[in-house]
Amino acid sequence: MICIMSIFKEHKTNADRVASDRxxxxxxxxxxxxxxxxxxxxxxxxxxxxxxxxxxxTVKGIKEHKFVYGDNGKQxxxxxxxxxxxxxxxxxxxRGQPARPDKPGSDSGEEYYDVEMSLDELAEYLFSDLGxxxxxxxxxxxxxxxxxxxxxYRTEGIIPRLDRKKSAIARIKRMKxxxxxxxxxxxxxxxxxHEDDLKYRHYKLKDEPCTNAVVFFVMDVxxxxxxxxxxxxxxxxxxxYQFIRTKYExxxxxxxxxxxxxxxxxxxxFFTLSTSGGTYASTGxxxxxxxxxxxxxxxxxxxxxFHLSDGDNFDSDNGKYIxxxxxxxxxxxxxxxxxxxxxxxxxxxxxxSRILMPRIREKSRCVTVKRKEDVWPAFREILxxxxxEGA
Amino acid sequence: MDYKLSDLxxxxxxxxxxxxxxxxxxxxxxxxxxDYFSMIGAMAFHGMPSHYNHWSFGKNFERTHxxxxxxxxxLPYELIINSNPSVAYMMRENALYLQILxxxxxVGHSDFFKNNRTFKGTRPDTIVxxxxxxxxxxxxxxxxxxxxxxxxxxxxxxxxxxxxxxxxPGWRRRTREEIIEEHKFKLKKDPELPDIDLSKNxxxxxxxxxxxxxxxxxxxSWKRDIIEVCRDExxxxxxxxxxxxxxxxxxxxxxxxxxxxxxxxxxxxxxFIKSHNQVIRPHIxxxxxxxxGFHLFNRIKERIGMDECFLAREVHNDASFLRxxxxxxxxxxxxxxxxxxxxxxxxxxxxxxxxxxxxxxKKDIVRQVGGGxxxxxxxxxxxxxxxxxxxxxxxxxxxxxxxxxxSLRHIHYLWDNPAVLDTIxxxxxxxxxx
Numbered sequence: 001m002i003c004i005m006s007i008f009k010e011h012k013t014n015a016d017r018v019a020s021d022r023x024x025x026x027x028x029x030x031x032x033x034x035x036x037x038x039x040x041x042x043x044x045x046x047x048x049x050x051x052x053x054x055x056x057x058t059v060k061g062i063k064e065h066k067f068v069y070g071d072n073g074k075q076x077x078x079x080x081x082x083x084x085x086x087x088x089x090x091x092x093x094x095r096g097q098p099a100r101p102d103k104p105g106s107d108s109g110e111e112y113y114d115v116e117m118s119l120d121e122l123a124e125y126l127f128s129d130l131g132x133x134x135x136x137x138x139x140x141x142x143x144x145x146x147x148x149x150x151x152x153y154r155t156e157g158i159i160p161r162l163d164r165k166k167s168a169i170a171r172i173k174r175m176k177x178x179x180x181x182x183x184x185x186x187x188x189x190x191x192x193x194h195e196d197d198l199k200y201r202h203y204k205l206k207d208e209p210c211t212n213a214v215v216f217f218v219m220d221v222x223x224x225x226x227x228x229x230x231x232x233x234x235x236x237x238x239x240x241y242q243f244i245r246t247k248y249e250x251x252x253x254x255x256x257x258x259x260x261x262x263x264x265x266x267x268x269x270f271f272t273l274s275t276s277g278g279t280y281a282s283t284g285x286x287x288x289x290x291x292x293x294x295x296x297x298x299x300x301x302x303x304x305x306f307h308l309s310d311g312d313n314f315d316s317d318n319g320k321y322i323x324x325x326x327x328x329x330x331x332x333x334x335x336x337x338x339x340x341x342x343x344x345x346x347x348x349x350x351x352x353s354r355i356l357m358p359r360i361r362e363k364s365r366c367v368t369v370k371r372k373e374d375v376w377p378a379f380r381e382i383l384x385x386x387x388x389e390g391a
Numbered sequence: 392m393d394y395k396l397s398d399l400x401x402x403x404x405x406x407x408x409x410x411x412x413x414x415x416x417x418x419x420x421x422x423x424x425x426d427y428f429s430m431i432g433a434m435a436f437h438g439m440p441s442h443y444n445h446w447s448f449g450k451n452f453e454r455t456h457x458x459x460x461x462x463x464x465x466l467p468y469e470l471i472i473n474s475n476p477s478v479a480y481m482m483r484e485n486a487l488y489l490q491i492l493x494x495x496x497x498v499g500h501s502d503f504f505k506n507n508r509t510f511k512g513t514r515p516d517t518i519v520x521x522x523x524x525x526x527x528x529x530x531x532x533x534x535x536x537x538x539x540x541x542x543x544x545x546x547x548x549x550x551x552x553x554x555x556x557x558x559x560p561g562w563r564r565r566t567r568e569e570i571i572e573e574h575k576f577k578l579k580k581d582p583e584l585p586d587i588d589l590s591k592n593x594x595x596x597x598x599x600x601x602x603x604x605x606x607x608x609x610x611x612s613w614k615r616d617i618i619e620v621c622r623d624e625x626x627x628x629x630x631x632x633x634x635x636x637x638x639x640x641x642x643x644x645x646x647x648x649x650x651x652x653x654x655x656x657x658x659x660x661x662x663f664i665k666s667h668n669q670v671i672r673p674h675i676x677x678x679x680x681x682x683x684g685f686h687l688f689n690r691i692k693e694r695i696g697m698d699e700c701f702l703a704r705e706v707h708n709d710a711s712f713l714r715x716x717x718x719x720x721x722x723x724x725x726x727x728x729x730x731x732x733x734x735x736x737x738x739x740x741x742x743x744x745x746x747x748x749x750x751x752x753k754k755d756i757v758r759q760v761g762g763g764x765x766x767x768x769x770x771x772x773x774x775x776x777x778x779x780x781x782x783x784x785x786x787x788x789x790x791x792x793x794x795x796x797x798s799l800r801h802i803h804y805l806w807d808n809p810a811v812l813d814t815i816x817x818x819x820x821x822x823x824x825x
Contacts, residue, residue: 006403006494008396011423011480018432018452024544025449064447065552065797067766071732073788074741076756078673078682079726086748090676090730090738 028062034125123242149206157200166199211249213302215241216291218284220309222259223276229340233308234271235375236338243383244304254291258284264291281313281352282320285328292331303332306382311339311351318355325356325364335364336382394487402491402653409649410498414701417501418515419476422494424483430468431455433480437628438472441523443620444530445547471497473504473631475515488659492666495649499642502704507637509560509630509708518627525620532613546614549801550621555765556600557625560633560708564602570594596769596782600802601625603770604779608806618805632762633708640684641704643671647685673725678756686725691716709761713753722749729755758786766790768812777808785815792816792823800825 117125153166171193175182180191217237219225225233245251255270256262262283265273288305296303305328313321329335339353353366367378399422410417425433435451436442468489471479479497481490504510514521529547532538558564565573571594574587587594597603601622605615631638650663671682691700703712722744729741729752742748742755757763767784774780779802783790795812802810803825812823 005400005407006420006422007476008399008403008422008424008481011425011429016428016432018435018449021435021444021446021449022452023449024444024446025453028446062446062450063797064450064548065794065801067553067556067768067798068791068794069764069766069788070791073764074729074731074755074759075677076727076729076752076759077676077678079728079743080675082723082726084726084728084740084743086740086743088740090740 025062030125032062123246126239127243127246147206148203151202151204153199154202155196155198155200157202161201161203163199163201167193167197170197170199212252212300213244213248213250213304214252214254214296215244216254216256216288216303216305217241217270218256218258218262218288218305218307219270220259220279220281220284220307220312221257221273221275222279222312223274224279224310224312225274225340229310230271230274232340232369232372232375233338235372236308236369236379237306239375239379240304240306240336240382243379248302252296254288256284256287256291258287262287279309279313280317280320281307281309282317282324285321285324289324289327289331292328298331304334304336305332306336306338308338308340309352310341311353313352313355318352321352322355322359325359329363332363334382337364337366338378338382339366339368341368341370394490398487399490399494403494405653406491406495406498406649409652410495410502410645413645413648415498415502415645416505417477417498418474418505420471420479420494420497420501421476422479422481422497425480426483427468430470430480430482431459434470438470438478438480439522440472440478440519441526443522443526443547444533445544445551447548447551469493469496471500472518473510473513473515473627474518475505477501477504478519486662488655488662489666491653491655491659492646492650492663495646495653496642498649499645500638502645503634503638503641506705507630507634507708508706509634512560513627513630521623528616529620532617535613538613543613543617545804546617547621549805550601550618552798552801553600553768553805554621554625555629555632555762556598556768557602557622557629558599559762560626560630562598564597564599565595567594592773593770596771598767598769600768600770600781603773604802604805607773608808610805610807614805629762630708632765633710634761636678636680636684636687636709636760637704637707637712638684639680640686640688643667643681643685644688644700678760683725687712687716687721690718690721710757710763713757713760717753717756719744719746719749722752727752727756771813779806779808779810781810781812783812783814789816790814790823795823796825799823 153163171191174194174197175191178191182191185191217240219230219233241251241253253267255265255267257265257270257273258279258281259275259277260280260283264287284307285305292298292303325335337353337356339351341351353368356364356366365382367381369375369378431452433440434455435448442448468480468482468485471477477497477500479493479501481493485493504513504515529543532543533540571587571589574584578584592607593603599622601618605618605622608615647667650660650667655663671679671685673679673682688700688703691703703716707715726744727749728743730738731741732738742751744752766788767786769782769784771780771782781799781802795814799810799812810825814821814823
């Protein structure tokens with residue numbers, strides 16, 4: 001018998017050999033999150049997040065496909081005892097079994113990962129590859145403010161801009177070059193300033209991007225706006241606010257609700273308020289115009305306005321609405337009209353969207369949101385991205 | 392650590408003597424000490440000391456890591472591969488009794504790898520080197536600007552989807568010449584026999600789908616290489632799939648037997664018994680291979696004798712093993728029952744292990760073990776148009792259609808031409824297309 005005792009040795013750690021595969025796997029999950037994230041943006045848990053707490057989202061794992069049998073095949077398993085009877089129904093999970101594909105009652109072996117993110121990370125996922133190359137140049141272009149900026153020195157200028165030190169140095173240089181020595185100079189002989197010695201600070205007008213933005217959300221809270229429509233509205237506002245927030249240093253939000261008249265409200269009231277009256281949609285935009293005049297001069301604020309409505313408006317108000325819209329559009333970077341319409345309406349041709357559509361110019365967009373799934377495409381379309389379905 | 396290396400060497404010597412005394416015959420074992428993360432890392436690559444990279448191994452890592460964090464199955468942190476010498480990993484953090492248990496368990500596995508005939512074609516002497524060489528070549532493809540990671544990854548994705556759609560151990564793939572020769576031979580006996588269509592490729596169903604693609608697809612050599620490596624690995628792992636119950640049963644039988652003869656100090660013995668019971672506990676609603684295999688080898692020894700156990704470990708795979716040895720008494724002792732999802736969506740019990748039901752339960756379990764849950768597919772024909780026609784040996788179980796369609800897309804990618812799969816769904820002929 002040859003003796004073959006075992007060998008014991010230290011494993012040569014080749015760093016972390018799975019590192020690259022884990023990274024690659026993570027990249028795939030990231031991609032899946034990015035592609036699937038618009039499904040979760042309308043989730044209650046995310047909307048209303050205060051931005052500090054992290055939230056968990058569940059992401060479907062990256063599946064490796066294989067030929068497998070469906071679930072019409074028989075399985076054999078061990079029973080906990082002898083009391084199992086032919087024909088007895090099994091409910092795997094209910095009986096406290098772990099969810100496994102080879103056990104009754106579990107789902108088909110889909111894998112899920114819990115991913116924890118903050119609002120900022122979510123925003124990054126959402127907006128990083130929105131497919132909006134010209135966004136910053138066009139819709140979200142910062143309005144310009146003019147500021148005086150130092151721009152070198154000139155030999156001409158006004159007295160207040162005279163730089164004494166520079167001028168003195170220039171004179172001394174000229175004096176040395178001329179071989180004039182004040183120590184040895186004769187009484188009364190001086191070396192006076194020449195016109196060329198005088199250096200004036202030069203200023204130039206330069207454009208400065210304005211980093212202030214204000215977002216107006218105008219919502220119809222008349223009787224026809226039910227919970228479902230409000231939920232869609234909420235999702236949309238949330239997305240838009242998060243997006244604009246990533247683009248400017250200082251973002252303010254103004255909430256305006258309207259039925260037959262408009263009022264400025266806080267966030268809470270904006271989403272929960274409901275009245276039973278009819279609708280004068282123009283009042284909402286008119287109030288925005290008024291607030292802009294009073295508080296947000298278009299020269300120092302980037303203005304964004306979004307109107308969310310189910311599109312039902314009193315006929316008599318349509319003219320005024322268009323008027324108010326035209327006035328507002330002239331001041332804003334972007335105006336978006338979002339029609340929330342869970343079911344098909346019988347008055348399709350009377351909808352506000354029909355009235356507004358023909359007047360859509362470069363700065364306005366008009367979209368329709370019917371379901372949760374429409375929120376993301378609508379959002380993209382409003383931002384001028386590739387045309388997607390709907391609207 | 393509650394032990395020194397010299398302790399392990401001492402225990403190894405004792406294990407060695409006992410195992411030899413029982414007639415076990417194993418490869419030299421090379422134990423490598425490893426920390427938790429490297430262990431999970433090694434597990435992600437199925438223990439291969441060097442292996443080509445692919446994101447799915449990163450996924451394996453996360454999954455194994457998660458599984459061990461949630462509460463584990465099987466023997467904690469035991470890993471040995473079918474190579475010569477056997478490479479086994481040992482977690483530094485394990486307690487001494489666990490290391491002893493694992494060493495005895497590994498002797499059982501190594502003996503099984505060396506002697507079970509299912510493993511004859513696995514070339515354990517060269518697997519480590521083959522695997523390392525493949526890793527280097529794949530890395531080269533990734534770095535080659537005309538190929539790159541995306542293509543390499545997609546090719547591996549596709550290969551993994553059909554990695555086990557190759558000839559299974561014991562099946563022989565006949566060459567074209569052999570088929571023609573055999574046909575000529577048959578013709579002599581029976582001149583009425585219809586001619587074979589020599590223009591058809593393959594001449595008869597080819598169950599080695601990866602092999603057929605590698606040999607017949609018009610694809611660049613790097614792609615062919617990846618396919619061949621994955622196929623080789625599929626062949627290497629098929630025996631482990633086919634003998635999971637036996638292999639774990641045999642190793643568990645031996646760690647149990649050896650540790651009882653080792654005269655462990657009482658505190659180690661109690662801890663060992665606890666671990667052992669954890670490992671071989673039944674999994675309710677499923678089959679724990681450690682449990683089933685351990686049970687059967689003990690029964691065979693009682694009923695027929697130890698020689699029969701050695702014979703079984705040499706000639707059987709799980710399906711034939713159960714067919715041969717699983718009795719009504721075993722089915723009853725193990726409380727085996729079969730169940731299925733009915734059209735109504737309910738899951739209900741079809742048969743239980745009693746006088747009238749046990750034979751059906753046995754049939755069902757024989758069909759389930761040893762890779763029986765992997766559908767049998769074959770290449771029917773590679774058409775002149777380029778289309779690849781595949782078939783499915785339907786045995787009453789329908790394919791899962793979504794998965795089948797996605798897997799077929801992978802075949803399409805490898806074959807670089809359309810592929811279809813003919814099967815039966817709900818009793819009707821059904822063609823799956825990409």
